Amino acid sequence: MPAATPAPITVALLGGGTVGSQVARLLTESAPDLAARVGAPLQLIGVAVRDASRPRPGVPADLLTDDAAGLAARGADIVVEVMGGIEPARSLILSAMAAGSSVITANKALLAADGATLYRAAADNGVDLYFEASVAGAIPLLRPLRESLAGDRVVKVLGIVNGTTNFILSKMESEGADYAVALAEAQALGYAEADPTADVGGHDAAAKAAILAELAFHTRVTTDDVSCEGITGVTAADVEAARDMGFVIKLLAVAERTADGAGVIVRVHPAMVPNDHPLASVRDAFNAVFVEAESAGEMMFYGRGAGGAPTASAVLGDVVAAARNRVSGGRGPTESVYAALGVRSIDEARTRYYVNLDVADRPGVLAAIAQAFADNGVSIQVVRQDGHGDDAGLIVRTHLATEGALRRTVDNLRTLDAVKSVVGVMRVEGEAGP
Amino acid sequence: MPAATPAPITVALLGGGTVGSQVARLLTESAPDLAARVGAPLQLIGVAVRDASRPRPGVPADLLTDDAAGLAARGADIVVEVMGGIEPARSLILSAMAAGSSVITANKALLAADGATLYRAAADNGVDLYFEASVAGAIPLLRPLRESLAGDRVVKVLGIVNGTTNFILSKMESEGADYAVALAEAQALGYAEADPTADVGGHDAAAKAAILAELAFHTRVTTDDVSCEGITGVTAADVEAARDMGFVIKLLAVAERTADGAGVIVRVHPAMVPNDHPLASVRDAFNAVFVEAESAGEMMFYGRGAGGAPTASAVLGDVVAAARNRVSGGRGPTESVYAALGVRSIDEARTRYYVNLDVADRPGVLAAIAQAFADNGVSIQVVRQDGHGDDAGLIVRTHLATEGALRRTVDNLRTLDAVKSVVGVMRVEGEAGP
Numbered sequence: 062m063p064a065a066t067p068a069p070i071t072v073a074l075l076g077g078g079t080v081g082s083q084v085a086r087l088l089t090e091s092a093p094d095l096a097a098r099v100g101a102p103l104q105l106i107g108v109a110v111r112d113a114s115r116p117r118p119g120v121p122a123d124l125l126t127d128d129a130a131g132l133a134a135r136g137a138d139i140v141v142e143v144m145g146g147i148e149p150a151r152s153l154i155l156s157a158m159a160a161g162s163s164v165i166t167a168n169k170a171l172l173a174a175d176g177a178t179l180y181r182a183a184a185d186n187g188v189d190l191y192f193e194a195s196v197a198g199a200i201p202l203l204r205p206l207r208e209s210l211a212g213d214r215v216v217k218v219l220g221i222v223n224g225t226t227n228f229i230l231s232k233m234e235s236e237g238a239d240y241a242v243a244l245a246e247a248q249a250l251g252y253a254e255a256d257p258t259a260d261v262g263g264h265d266a267a268a269k270a271a272i273l274a275e276l277a278f279h280t281r282v283t284t285d286d287v288s289c290e291g292i293t294g295v296t297a298a299d300v301e302a303a304r305d306m307g308f309v310i311k312l313l314a315v316a317e318r319t320a321d322g323a324g325v326i327v328r329v330h331p332a333m334v335p336n337d338h339p340l341a342s343v344r345d346a347f348n349a350v351f352v353e354a355e356s357a358g359e360m361m362f363y364g365r366g367a368g369g370a371p372t373a374s375a376v377l378g379d380v381v382a383a384a385r386n387r388v389s390g391g392r393g394p395t396e397s398v399y400a401a402l403g404v405r406s407i408d409e410a411r412t413r414y415y416v417n418l419d420v421a422d423r424p425g426v427l428a429a430i431a432q433a434f435a436d437n438g439v440s441i442q443v444v445r446q447d448g449h450g451d452d453a454g455l456i457v458r459t460h461l462a463t464e465g466a467l468r469r470t471v472d473n474l475r476t477l478d479a480v481k482s483v484v485g486v487m488r489v490e491g492e493a494g495p
Numbered sequence: 496m497p498a499a500t501p502a503p504i505t506v507a508l509l510g511g512g513t514v515g516s517q518v519a520r521l522l523t524e525s526a527p528d529l530a531a532r533v534g535a536p537l538q539l540i541g542v543a544v545r546d547a548s549r550p551r552p553g554v555p556a557d558l559l560t561d562d563a564a565g566l567a568a569r570g571a572d573i574v575v576e577v578m579g580g581i582e583p584a585r586s587l588i589l590s591a592m593a594a595g596s597s598v599i600t601a602n603k604a605l606l607a608a609d610g611a612t613l614y615r616a617a618a619d620n621g622v623d624l625y626f627e628a629s630v631a632g633a634i635p636l637l638r639p640l641r642e643s644l645a646g647d648r649v650v651k652v653l654g655i656v657n658g659t660t661n662f663i664l665s666k667m668e669s670e671g672a673d674y675a676v677a678l679a680e681a682q683a684l685g686y687a688e689a690d691p692t693a694d695v696g697g698h699d700a701a702a703k704a705a706i707l708a709e710l711a712f713h714t715r716v717t718t719d720d721v722s723c724e725g726i727t728g729v730t731a732a733d734v735e736a737a738r739d740m741g742f743v744i745k746l747l748a749v750a751e752r753t754a755d756g757a758g759v760i761v762r763v764h765p766a767m768v769p770n771d772h773p774l775a776s777v778r779d780a781f782n783a784v785f786v787e788a789e790s791a792g793e794m795m796f797y798g799r800g801a802g803g804a805p806t807a808s809a810v811l812g813d814v815v816a817a818a819r820n821r822v823s824g825g826r827g828p829t830e831s832v833y834a835a836l837g838v839r840s841i842d843e844a845r846t847r848y849y850v851n852l853d854v855a856d857r858p859g860v861l862a863a864i865a866q867a868f869a870d871n872g873v874s875i876q877v878v879r880q881d882g883h884g885d886d887a888g889l890i891v892r893t894h895l896a897t898e899g900a901l902r903r904t905v906d907n908l909r910t911l912d913a914v915k916s917v918v919g920v921m922r923v924e925g926e927a928g929p
Binding site (some may be wrong): 083091094095097098157193199200201204205208209210212213214319337339342354355356357358359361362363364365368370371373374375376377378379380381382385386389390391392397398412451465483 | 517627646793811813819
C-alpha cells in the first residue's frame with residue numbers, strides 16, 4: 062500500500078530522439094495525472110542522449126547525459142529504452158535489470174531477434190518487461206493479447222503493422238500510381254526513409270510479426286522464423302486487377318496455427334484483401350491488427366502505428382503499469398511460451414491465390430489453363446477473361462492451396478503455348494470458406 | 496513465486512445461463528492452457544443456478560447448486576458473477592468480497608448504477624474487481640482504457656456498443672426497410688428480445704456509456720448521468736437522406752471532455768457518421784469503440800459485442816488476470832476517479848446537426864431558412880435542395896452548435912411560411928473540423 066507521502070518512482074530514459082523527447086515531455090506535463098494513477102509521483106532522473114550538450118526542449122539540461130551505461134545501471138525503478146537497434150540496447154537493458162530496474166522498451170528489432178534473453182533476465186532479477194510500443198505504436202494491442210485473451214485460443218493474426226508500406230499501397234490504389242512514384246511521394250512526405258529497405262522489404266513488419274506470433278501462440282518465434290516478402294514487386298496492374306475484383310492490396314503480417322494445431326506459420330507478404338474486410342479500409346499510415354480467436358471470434362485493433370507522441374503514449378501506459386507494480390508489489394506478465402508449437406515453413410501455409418495471365422486469344426485457352434490448375438490439385442474459385450487479341454488477359458482466383466502446389470501450377474502455366482506470360486501472382490487473405 | 500506443485504486457484508460461478516455455461520465449458524476444456532498461463536491450475540468449485548436439478552452440458556452435476564448465497568460466501572479465490580440485474584447480484588458480490596474473493600462480473604447494469612460500492616468493497620477487502628465483459632462483450636477494451644492508455648489523456652469516446660440496434664440500423668440501411676420491419680427481422684433472428692425496450696430505447700448502451708466514461712475520464716459516472724435517446728424515431732427517410740449525403744446512421748454512446756476541460760458529457764443517441772469514418776463500416780451485430788486521446792490519436796477496437804462464447808472469453812481473460820495476481824501477490828487496477836470532472840448536461844454538447852425540411856417551392860425560401868439559422872448563431876455547412884412542387888425538400892448540415900441553439904432554430908423554422916414541416920433532426924458525429 063502507498064504510504065501517506067509515497068516515495069517517488071524513479072524513471073531513467075535511454076534515448077532522446079523522436080519518441081524519447083515525447084516521453085520526457087509527457088512525464089513532465091502529465092505529472093499530476095500520472096501520480097494519481099500510479100499512487101506515487103514519477104521522477105525522471107536522467108535522459109541518455111548521444112550529445113548531452115545539445116539542449117532538448119522540455120528536458121532540463123542537468124538531466125541530460127551521454128553516459129547511457131552509467132544511467133542504465135543506476136538502479137532506477139524503471140528504465141525506458143527507446144534507442145532502437147540490437148546493441149548497445151541489449152547490454153543496457155540487461156545491465157538495468159541486473160540493477161533491479163523494470164524495463165519498458167519499444168525495440169522491436171531486439172525483441173524479435175533475442176526476446177528470450179530479455180525475458181530470462183527479467184525473471185532472474187524479478188523485474189517487469191513491457192513492450193507495448195514495439196508493435197503498432199499507439200494501438201493497445203500487446204496487452205490485450207497477453208492479458209485479455211489469456212483465457213482464449215488465438216487461431217490467426219492478420220496485421221497491417223507497417224505504416225510506410227500501407228501509405229505507399231494506399232497511394233497506388235487511390236491515384237493509380239506506380240510503386241516508384243508512390244514511394245517517392247512517401248519519401249517527400251517523410252513517411253519513408255531515404256533508404257526504404259527495412260520498410261518496403263517487409264523486414265520491419267517481420268520483426269513485429271515475430272512478436273505478435275509469440276504472444277498469440279505462446280511459442281517462441283524470432284525474426285528468422287518469419288518468411289518475408291516486401292512490396293517492391295507490386296505493380297499498378299496488380300492494384301488495378303485487385304480493384305476490379307473488389308479487393309485491395311495490403312502488406313500483411315500473418316501468424317496462424319496450422320490445420321493440425323501443432324504448428325505455427327509466420328509470414329509477411331503483400332496480399333489481396335476483400336473490400337468488405339475490416340482491414341481493407343485501413344488506409345495511409347494507419348495500422349490495424351485483426352485477431353481471430355476460438356471463443357471471442359473476430360476482433361480488430363486500429364490506430365496510429367508510429368510517430369513520437371503516439372509511441373510515447375504506449376510507452377507511458379507501460380510505465381504506469383510497471384510503476385503500479387512497484388507500488389502494489391505486483392508483477393507484470395512473464396514470458397509465456399509453454400505451448401512450444403513447431404514453427405513451420407510458409408510452404409505448408411494454405412491460402413487462396415490470385416494469378417494474372419497474359420494469354421493468347423483463341424478457343425481452348427481456358428481449358429488448357431484450367432487443366433494446369435487441376436493437374437496440380439489447385440481448385441479454381443473465379444476466372445475472369447479480359448480484353449481481346451494482343452490484350453487478352455485471364456485472372457484466376459483459387460481456393461485454398463499450398464505454396465508448393467501453386468508454384469508447380471505456375472511452372473506448368475509458363476510451359477503452355479496459350480500463356481504468353483504470368484503477369485502477377487499474389488496471395489488472397491481475409492475471405493471466409495474453403 | 497508458484498510452488499513446485501502449486502495449490503489450485505478456486506473459482507465459484509454465479510449464473511449458469513448462456514454466458515455461465517460457456518465459462519464453465521472453457522474452464523474445463525482449456526484447463527491445461529489456463530494452468531500454464533496462470534502458473535497454477537484453476538478449479539471450478541460450484542455453479543449457482545436457479546434450478547440445480549436440471550443438468551447442464553459440460554458441468555458436473557455435483558457442482559450445481561441453487562444456493563447462490565452459500566456459494567458466494569464460501570471464500571473461493573475468484574467469484575464470477577454472470578447472473579445480471581442489480582439484486583441479488585450486488586449482495587452476492589459484496590458477500591464474496593467480504594469472504595476474500597476477487598470478483599469478475601459482466602454486470603453492466605450494476606456497475607453503471609452502483610459501481611462505486613463494488614470498488615469500495617474491493618478496496619476494503621483487498622481483492623480485485625474486473626469487468627471486461629460488461630462492455631462490448633469479447634472486445635478487449637476496458638483493459639486498454641484502464642491500463643494501456645494510463646499515460647495519456649482521453650479526449651472523446653464514440654462507441655457502437657449495442658448489437659441489437661446496430662443490426663436493426665444495418666438492415667434499414669441495406670434493405671431500405673422501415674424501423675418496424677427491421678425490428679421484426681431482428682426479433683425473428685434472435686438479435687432482439689420480444690420486449691426490445693432496453694436495447695432500442697438506448698438504455699443498455701447508456702449503462703455501457705457510463706462505464707466507458709468513468710474509465711476514460713477518471714470521473715465517477717452513473718447511468719443517471721447519461722442523456723439517452725433510442726432509435727425508435729429513426730425513419731427510412733432519415734436513412735435515405737444519410738446515404739445521399741455519404742453518411743450512415745448509428746446509435747452512438749458518446750463520452751467527451753467539455754471544451755473547458757473541466758467537465759464530461761455522456762450521451763447516447765442516433766447519429767449520422769460519414770462513410771469514411773472507421774465506425775461507419777461496423778455492421779450487423781458487431782460492436783466497436785472509437786477512442787481519441789491527446790497523444791495516441793485515434794484508435795478503434797472492433798469485435799463481437801455479445802454471445803455466450805465471446806462474452807465468456809472476456810470473462811476468462813479476467814479470471815486469468817485475477818488468478819495470476821493470487822499467484823504473484825499482485826493487485827489489479829483499483830477505482831480511478833481522481834479527476835472528478837463535473838458531469839455536464841447534453842445541452843452543453845456542441846455537435847453538428849442534420850435538419851431535413853419539407854418546404855414550399857418558391858423563390859426566397861432558402862434565404863428565409865438560412866436567416867433562421869443565422870439568427871440563432873448556428874452556422875450552416877451544407878444545404879441541399881431536392882425535388883420540386885409538393886415534394887420540395889431541403890437538407891441542412893450545420894457546423895458545431897449547442898442543442899439549445901439548434902432547438903431554438905428548429906422552433907423558428909416551424910413558424911416560417913416557407914417550411915411545411917420539419918421531417919428529421921439528427922446529430923452528426925465523426926467529422927473533423929469546426
